[in-house]
Amino acid sequence: MNIKLFGIEKIYKEKNRAIQALGGINLDINEGNYVTLVGPSGSGKTTLLSIIGGLIKPTSGDIYFDSKKLTHLPDHHWSTLRKKHFGFIFQKKVIIPHLTVLENIMVPLVFDEERSSHIQIKARAEELLADFEMETRKNDYPDKLSGGELQRVTIVRSLMTNPRLLLADEPTGDLDKKSSEKIINALKNLNKNGMTIIMVTHNMDLARTSRTIYSIKEGRIEKVLKG
Amino acid sequence: MIGKSSLNKKLNITWLAYRDLARNNFWFIMKLVLFLLWGMILINLGILYSLDIKLRYDILEKWVFLLILISLNLAFLLFSYTLFSLTTKKRQDEFGILRSLGARRSEIFHLILQESVIIPVIVSILILVLEIFLLLYYRLEIHSLFNIEYGFAFFLTFGKFFFLNAALQFLIIFFSLFPSALYFSRLDPYYILRY
Ligand SMILES: Nc1ncnc2c1ncn2[C@@H]1O[C@H](COP(=O)(O)OP(=O)(O)O)[C@@H](O)[C@H]1O
Numbered sequence: 001m002n003i004k005l006f007g008i009e010k011i012y013k014e015k016n017r018a019i020q021a022l023g024g025i026n027l028d029i030n031e032g033n034y035v036t037l038v039g040p041s042g043s044g045k046t047t048l049l050s051i052i053g054g055l056i057k058p059t060s061g062d063i064y065f066d067s068k069k070l071t072h073l074p075d076h077h078w079s080t081l082r083k084k085h086f087g088f089i090f091q092k093k094v095i096i097p098h099l100t101v102l103e104n105i106m107v108p109l110v111f112d113e114e115r116s117s118h119i120q121i122k123a124r125a126e127e128l129l130a131d132f133e134m135e136t137r138k139n140d141y142p143d144k145l146s147g148g149e150l151q152r153v154t155i156v157r158s159l160m161t162n163p164r165l166l167l168a169d170e171p172t173g174d175l176d177k178k179s180s181e182k183i184i185n186a187l188k189n190l191n192k193n194g195m196t197i198i199m200v201t202h203n204m205d206l207a208r209t210s211r212t213i214y215s216i217k218e219g220r221i222e223k224v225l226k227g
Numbered sequence: 228m229i230g231k232s233s234l235n236k237k238l239n240i241t242w243l244a245y246r247d248l249a250r251n252n253f254w255f256i257m258k259l260v261l262f263l264l265w266g267m268i269l270i271n272l273g274i275l276y277s278l279d280i281k282l283r284y285d286i287l288e289k290w291v292f293l294l295i296l297i298s299l300n301l302a303f304l305l306f307s308y309t310l311f312s313l314t315t316k317k318r319q320d321e322f323g324i325l326r327s328l329g330a331r332r333s334e335i336f337h338l339i340l341q342e343s344v345i346i347p348v349i350v351s352i353l354i355l356v357l358e359i360f361l362l363l364y365y366r367l368e369i370h371s372l373f374n375i376e377y378g379f380a381f382f383l384t385f386g387k388f389f390f391l392n393a394a395l396q397f398l399i400i401f402f403s404l405f406p407s408a409l410y411f412s413r414l415d416p417y418y419i420l421r422y
């Protein structure tokens with residue numbers, strides 16, 4: 001999936017002021033690339049990622065996937081795109097508190113009307129959990145897990161549908177070094193197997209493992225640090 | 228409409244949410260029981276009170292019945308809303324997650340409606356059954372109160388009243404939950420998941 005962004009602008013309107021989060025972003029991300037966005041907090045990284053994933057609409061500018069213009073796509077088409085092709089890892093470790101780890105991971109495939117049976121979904125969830133060394137925790141509730149384990153669960157969840165594009169917002173956020181390394185390696189492997197990844201991070205170790213690094217400042221791409 | 232959502236085909240999110248309610252919300256269960264008890268006591272007291280007034284002053288206070296039904300419905304509204312906030316308000320994050328995983332707004336809307344309607348509807352039916360049993364139990368008192376023979380005419384007069392009330396309760400369920408379900412299903416997932 002090749003992604004092209006042309007002059008993406010985002011202005012948040014609050015009661016009596018407007019905040020310009022993005023001021024004209026042009027980006028070209030090819031299939032199979034592993035892109036990192038670095039920049040100080042408040043520079044618009046999360047906003048950009050959310051716009052690429054269709055979670056918010058840009059104020060102006062255009063988005064193309066595989067040269068198909070998506071800017072004015074109706075909301076339910078974006079939902080289908082997310083369901084079929086996108087995986088999200090959020091800054092906040094969002095997880096459904098009243099579902100067990102296994103149930104949480106099965107949720108993405110619940111929306112998939114035709115593809116798989118309950119048994120198949122469960123098998124895939126267990127396989128992925130094993131890859132992330134979480135299979136012994138599958139029947140636990142999220143409040144029993146550490147931050148690193150939670151983040152691994154959200155990563156596994158984002159991989160359930162086998163997405164072509166992974167959008168990761170500070171996936172190693174406040175994790176210790178060991179947990180971070182596990183996640184770094186996992187992302188590297190996913191990219192090796194052909195997944196396009198766009199990631200936001202403060203962690204330079206993590207950034208260096210990617211193929212391309214853009215630095216963002218005040219809603220603009222400041223420079224290309226690598227690639 | 229209810230139950231058609233593809234969301235619930237393979238993993239029943241509604242039931243899992245109820246399982247959580249039952250596990251973590253002792254007070255929720257207690258409210259349910261208290262609510263039913265309250266309804267029963269109100270109807271009992273109302274009937275006895277009217278009987279008393281009738282015997283003492285030889286007038287019939289029909290409004291007492293009306294008052295009972297109104298307070299019963301207020302209790303019901305309170306109950307529906309409590310249930311709604313227990314299942315929905317705390318779960319904004321969850322709806323954000325589902326949206327980010329590809330659920331459509333309409334699917335979230337169905338899910339919320341489905342979750343917040345099932346229990347009130349069950350309770351409403353329970354109340355109806357309870358009312359009919361009370362009617363049978365007090366048929367002698369009611370006969371002396373309203374001077375209606377127990378039989379078809381009896382049910383025509385009071386059964387109608389209670390069935391109308393059940394209909395009112397269904398309306399309450401819909402109008403108290405519909406706008407909120409619409410609101411929550413249209414929340415932008417980005418604002419929920421940002422921090
Ligand atoms: N929902 C919002 N309403 C108003 N302002 C917002 C909102 N979201 C983000 N902003 C502002 O937009 C700017 C960029 O935010 P964000 O994309 O979260 O940056 P980053 O992820 O790089 O920290 C910040 O100044 C932030 O305060």
Ligand SMILES: [Mg+2]
Binds near residue numbers: 045046047091169
């Ligand atoms: Mg951010």
